[in-house]
Amino acid sequence: MELYLDLVSQPCRSVFVFAKAVGIPFEFKVVALVEGQQYREEFAKISMIRKVPVMKDGSFVLTESVAILKYLAQKHSSSVADHWYPAELRQRARVNEYLSWQHMNLRAHGSKVFLLRAMFPLIMGSEVPKEKMDAAVEDLKLSLNLLEEKFLQDKPFIVGDKISLADLVAVVELMQPVGTGLDVLEGRPKLIAWRDRVKQEVGEELFDEAHEQLMNMSSLQEKMQNNSAMEMLKPKFQMLFK
Numbered sequence: 001m002e003l004y005l006d007l008v009s010q011p012c013r014s015v016f017v018f019a020k021a022v023g024i025p026f027e028f029k030v031v032a033l034v035e036g037q038q039y040r041e042e043f044a045k046i047s048m049i050r051k052v053p054v055m056k057d058g059s060f061v062l063t064e065s066v067a068i069l070k071y072l073a074q075k076h077s078s079s080v081a082d083h084w085y086p087a088e089l090r091q092r093a094r095v096n097e098y099l100s101w102q103h104m105n106l107r108a109h110g111s112k113v114f115l116l117r118a119m120f121p122l123i124m125g126s127e128v129p130k131e132k133m134d135a136a137v138e139d140l141k142l143s144l145n146l147l148e149e150k151f152l153q154d155k156p157f158i159v160g161d162k163i164s165l166a167d168l169v170a171v172v173e174l175m176q177p178v179g180t181g182l183d184v185l186e187g188r189p190k191l192i193a194w195r196d197r198v199k200q201e202v203g204e205e206l207f208d209e210a211h212e213q214l215m216n217m218s219s220l221q222e223k224m225q226n227n228s229a230m231e232m233l234k235p236k237f238q239m240l241f242k
Helices: 010-022 065-075 089-124 130-152 165-178 189-202 204-215 217-225 229-240
Strands: 002-005 027-030 054-057 060-063
Touching: 002 010, 010 065, 010 089, 010 165, 010 189, 010 204, 054 065, 060 065, 065 165, 089 130, 089 165, 089 217, 130 165, 130 189, 165 189, 165 204, 189 204, 204 217
Parallel strands: 002 027
Antiparallel strands: 002 054, 054 060
């Protein structure tokens, strides 16, 4: 099995960490987004969507991180602990509920903050307007409130006493703005304790390995500055943040 990933991407990190944590063997195929490798014809032959992650299991190609995570959990159900994607109907529904919610909430808002703080100045050649940054951070705070009050509540993990795919997908999204130097968990002891439990469950060494590139933001920004592929993103940024 081949996994096409860039670990700066939070969906890629969720797939990478899950496969490693549960012992699913794979060949790591790097697709460096800041170098524009997703636009190369070689990658387009694998996925016309030109986004990562992508899984290639024999001749079967699958895109979208949530679909890949569910596929891996179900294909390897004999060796992957049930708590990751529970067979029990209502527990699985809770995992699916979070995975459905997060796309337009924690993922969307955390990604926006990351793009504004890490990439906007490099691509647009100017500082982010304060009102845009303030609005993005406020939207992220609202999503964090819902993560804490609706999904986590007073449980150790989102579904209950054990970690699931929901926790893994959530924690990598939290780390995205953290990579830019914004401590989104400041003043949120319940979420800090939950994040630490997730790290412990998957293994701190693996967690840190997955986030190493993201945490080295200065190196990442240097690559962006010296890469012509960034110019291709300017029209997209103008549309997103006009």
